[in-house]
Amino acid sequence: MSMETSLIELRERILAANAARAPLRLRGGGSKDFYGEALAGEVLDTRGHVGIIDYEPSELVITARCGTPLAEIEATLAQHGQCLPFEPPAFGDDTTIGGAVAAGLSGPRRAYAGAARDFVLGAHLVDAQGELLRFGGQVMKNVAGFDVSRLLCGSLGVLGLIAQVSLKVLPRPREEISLRFDADIADALATFHRWRAQPLPITATAWHDGAATVRLSGSPSALHAARATLGGAPLNDADARTWWLGLRDQTYGFFRDDNQPLWRLSLPATAPIDISGGDLIEWSGALRWLRSEAPAAEIRATASQLGGTAMLWRGARAASMFHPLSPIQLELHKRLKRQFDPHGIFNRGRLSAEF
Amino acid sequence: MPLAVALPKTAAQVREVLRVCHALQMPVVARGAGTGLSGGAMPCADGLVLSLAKLNRILELDPIACTARVEPGVRNLAVSEAAAPFGLYYAPDPSSQIACSIGGNVAENSGGVHCLKYGLTVHNVLGLRGYTIEGEEIVLGGGALDTPGLDLLALAIGSEGLLVVVTEVTLRLIPKPSVAQVVMASFDDVAKAGDAVAAIIAAGIIPAGLEMMDRKATVAVEPFVQAGYDLGAEAILLAESDGTAGEVADEVAEIERVLKAAGSTGCVVSQSEAERLRFWSGRKNAFPAAGRISPDYYCMDGTIPRKHLGRMLRAIEEMEKKYALRCMNVFHAGDGNLHPLILFDAHQEGEWDRADRFGADILALCVALGGTITGEHGVGIEKIGSMCVQFTPSEREAFFAIKRAFDADGLLNPGKAIPTLHRCAEFGRMHVHDGQLPFADLPRF
Numbered sequence: 001m002s003m004e005t006s007l008i009e010l011r012e013r014i015l016a017a018n019a020a021r022a023p024l025r026l027r028g029g030g031s032k033d034f035y036g037e038a039l040a041g042e043v044l045d046t047r048g049h050v051g052i053i054d055y056e057p058s059e060l061v062i063t064a065r066c067g068t069p070l071a072e073i074e075a076t077l078a079q080h081g082q083c084l085p086f087e088p089p090a091f092g093d094d095t096t097i098g099g100a101v102a103a104g105l106s107g108p109r110r111a112y113a114g115a116a117r118d119f120v121l122g123a124h125l126v127d128a129q130g131e132l133l134r135f136g137g138q139v140m141k142n143v144a145g146f147d148v149s150r151l152l153c154g155s156l157g158v159l160g161l162i163a164q165v166s167l168k169v170l171p172r173p174r175e176e177i178s179l180r181f182d183a184d185i186a187d188a189l190a191t192f193h194r195w196r197a198q199p200l201p202i203t204a205t206a207w208h209d210g211a212a213t214v215r216l217s218g219s220p221s222a223l224h225a226a227r228a229t230l231g232g233a234p235l236n237d238a239d240a241r242t243w244w245l246g247l248r249d250q251t252y253g254f255f256r257d258d259n260q261p262l263w264r265l266s267l268p269a270t271a272p273i274d275i276s277g278g279d280l281i282e283w284s285g286a287l288r289w290l291r292s293e294a295p296a297a298e299i300r301a302t303a304s305q306l307g308g309t310a311m312l313w314r315g316a317r318a319a320s321m322f323h324p325l326s327p328i329q330l331e332l333h334k335r336l337k338r339q340f341d342p343h344g345i346f347n348r349g350r351l352s353a354e355f
Numbered sequence: 356m357p358l359a360v361a362l363p364k365t366a367a368q369v370r371e372v373l374r375v376c377h378a379l380q381m382p383v384v385a386r387g388a389g390t391g392l393s394g395g396a397m398p399c400a401d402g403l404v405l406s407l408a409k410l411n412r413i414l415e416l417d418p419i420a421c422t423a424r425v426e427p428g429v430r431n432l433a434v435s436e437a438a439a440p441f442g443l444y445y446a447p448d449p450s451s452q453i454a455c456s457i458g459g460n461v462a463e464n465s466g467g468v469h470c471l472k473y474g475l476t477v478h479n480v481l482g483l484r485g486y487t488i489e490g491e492e493i494v495l496g497g498g499a500l501d502t503p504g505l506d507l508l509a510l511a512i513g514s515e516g517l518l519v520v521v522t523e524v525t526l527r528l529i530p531k532p533s534v535a536q537v538v539m540a541s542f543d544d545v546a547k548a549g550d551a552v553a554a555i556i557a558a559g560i561i562p563a564g565l566e567m568m569d570r571k572a573t574v575a576v577e578p579f580v581q582a583g584y585d586l587g588a589e590a591i592l593l594a595e596s597d598g599t600a601g602e603v604a605d606e607v608a609e610i611e612r613v614l615k616a617a618g619s620t621g622c623v624v625s626q627s628e629a630e631r632l633r634f635w636s637g638r639k640n641a642f643p644a645a646g647r648i649s650p651d652y653y654c655m656d657g658t659i660p661r662k663h664l665g666r667m668l669r670a671i672e673e674m675e676k677k678y679a680l681r682c683m684n685v686f687h688a689g690d691g692n693l694h695p696l697i698l699f700d701a702h703q704e705g706e707w708d709r710a711d712r713f714g715a716d717i718l719a720l721c722v723a724l725g726g727t728i729t730g731e732h733g734v735g736i737e738k739i740g741s742m743c744v745q746f747t748p749s750e751r752e753a754f755f756a757i758k759r760a761f762d763a764d765g766l767l768n769p770g771k772a773i774p775t776l777h778r779c780a781e782f783g784r785m786h787v788h789d790g791q792l793p794f795a796d797l798p799r800f
């Protein structure tokens with residue numbers, strides 16, 4: 001298979017690192033340097049490998065090299081009335097699409113439209129031996145071979161360099177409206193749950209500081225009908241945009257104050273409110289942000305008991321960032337790592353201190 | 356014939372069976388309802404068939420969390436039936452949904468006519484429990500949306516029984532839309548119908564379902580189900596819209612406009628739920644209908660970019676002449692997922708061989724057009740040769756690497772889904788075209 005010069009350069013660095021057993025730190029724009037356990041190795045900057053390779057709006061697929069700025073992709077899609085439905089957090093201006101897929105994070109729409117991994121159709125991987133491997137493709141349905149492209153989404157680069165990705169895109173909603181309600185946390189959660197079981201065009205929910213906000217997206221008639229059922233006070237377009245972007249990219253004030261550790265709890269949406277109640281809630285209750293000085297072990301035990309996990313998102317790192325894996329999961333992770341990257345050169349220690 | 360069959364009733368028994376087999380180094384083939392179309396559940400001679408049919412309880416249905424926790428032997432349709440009183444349903448609806456099991460759906464990452472808008476199995480499974488071949492319990496995903504570490508849940512879905520034996524699945528349920536209507540459009544040319552599909556998507560519409568049948572298919576099903584299809588049309592499209600009443604009215608009007616502009620010779624919109632179901636019944640009965648008009652049929656499952664639908668259909672017409680066999684086309688057009696049904700008679704000397712080569716030609720063209728050899732039925736044993744066309748030796752080696760991480764001895768469903776080098780070399784030998792040996796770079800044993 002022929003390789004572009006920019007990819008050949010990356011591959012040569014990988015081959016050299018593998019020969020020298022020297023760890024490499026894969027890095028796009030660096031907007032997610034904070035995300036992961038540890039940063040080790042020499043930086044391998046992906047931003048030389050750029051460009052949208054293929055985009056045909058009627059195919060609902062965009063294919064781009066890993067170093068392509070997320071902003072460029074979003075702007076290109078917007079020109080054709082389309083979007084990345086999982087609202088990937090940018091956390092800055094320099095985010096690359098490769099980094100966004102490797103991190104696998106999703107924004108406010110996640111609970112309603114799906115996560116990053118749900119929109120990954122294909123990926124190219126360069127492994128530690130410098131082999132270029134193509135998984136998935138550009139079509140909507142593909143079950144030939146194991147679903148490695150989705151496995152790479154959220155892999156934080158530990159299996160190799162994600163050289164290019166194909167993502168499913170969707171038409172942008174014809175119209176959007178955001179409504180705000182006064183509600184305490186219990187009321188807000190109960191309301192979110194009631195709405196979820198109804199066919200309503202909801203694409204985001206949040207609760208913070210005594211107010212619940214909900215976003216509706218779709219055709220004008222669907223929004224009209226839903227508004228009549230839901231009530232609430234509409235936000236103007238600029239405020240609505242600022243609000244949801246503030247949650248997506250965490251520019252909103254709540255996320256800025258780093259005095260207390262910030263916990264990110266992924267729980268069943270219907271988990272009760274106790275320690276896990278959270279200070280800010282998204283995804284109908286499935287994502288809860290908590291500022292707390294409580295011991296990590298205590299927070300994690302509660303999250304586990306409720307059927308979820310707790311991530312120490314920001315703040316003094318007295319514990320690991322990620323919720324520990326079960327022994328069998330950890331064993332499988334180590335075996336997969338050994339298969340793809342026997343000398344552990346890719347992002348060593350980033351996903352787990354164990355590999 | 357397998358050496359033995361196990362019919363456990365509980366997950367604990369599944370674990371014990373696996374432990375024993377692992378200790379004896381005996382191959383294990385998991386089996387759901389046996390409706391698979393790629394031979395994935397075919398027993399192996401020196402192994403055990405592990406039927407999950409008796410693990411058939413719906414363990415929990417939570418109408419507030421909108422989830423169902425079920426055992427793998429539960430039938431697909433049974434989930435939606437149990438959820439119906441709460442106004443909820445399970446979206447992936449394979450045509451085999453009255454029979455196929457959730458465990459089989461997970462193993463194949465099955466789709467259905469509604470997956471264009473609502474996703475495949477992988478998009479609708481929140482978590483699963485199962486066992487590795489060593490009998491170790493593994494829990495992937497669950498009630499929460501994000502889980503730490505690599506997405507092993509995504510890896511397990513569609514893994515065709517090669518990585519884990521699934522004993523419990525948590526499914527996402529969604530609210531039933533208040534209204535659904537289907538537009539049935541006729542075309543005097545299959546390629547035009549193919550282009551109309553791309554036109555709908557290009558107009559920013561994602562129908563709840565968008566299916567196509569050619570005339571051979573409509574003529575075959577009509578006497579069978581009396582769906583009311585236009586038998587004069589070379590092809591018909593079925594486009595469904597769902598949502599609120601207003602939304603559906605707007606979308607149906609828009610779909611009709613796009614279809615007419617794309618050259619449709621007539622559009623009918625379902626006026627009642629009964630009529631909507633009747634329009635779909637023909638589509639859902641296409642495979643059995645093929646069985647009625649031909650002693651045997653061979654169902655293909657490639658996926659291609661939508662823009663090539665017209666080209667593909669014309670190429671299939673040429674292949675019909677080349678192989679002197681008929682082929683009827685029924686497919687998930689909105690997703691570009693084709694199901695050409697090659698009709699043949701296995702009792703006629705050489706017909707199966709021609710059908711086999713016809714199928715391999717279609718799949719090779721799918722790959723050449725930027726698509727894949729299987730969209731939803733899986734590789735199993737049947738498309739294992741075509742895997743050599745789609746993937747390079749290093750890519751196949753990566754699949755084996757994953758297999759080794761889960762099942763170092765290769766005991767779970769051996770010989771399926773991923774071809775060995777040896778196998779590909781053999782496939783190459785079987786398909787020498789125009790004197791050219793494919794995969795000449797591969798070692799031949």
Ligand SMILES: Cc1cc2nc3c(=O)[nH]c(=O)nc-3n(C[C@H](O)[C@H](O)[C@H](O)COP(=O)(O)OP(=O)(O)OC[C@H]3O[C@@H](n4cnc5c(N)ncnc54)[C@H](O)[C@@H]3O)c2cc1C
Pocket residue numbers: 384385386387388389390391392394395396407427448449450451454455456457458459460461462463464465466467468515516517519520521522642643731732768
């Ligand atoms: C008339 C007809 C129409 C069909 N329509 C569609 C369609 O529209 N869309 C579609 O996607 N498919 C369709 N299929 C194919 C088939 O129904 C699906 O692949 C289905 O998911 C198989 O389920 P099953 O329970 O029958 O699995 P089986 O055939 O028993 O097994 C299939 C595979 O799953 C593995 N397996 C089964 N259970 C488990 C388990 N618990 N743990 C691990 N591995 C397991 C088996 O080892 C095997 O590899 C159709 C088939 C028929 C006959």
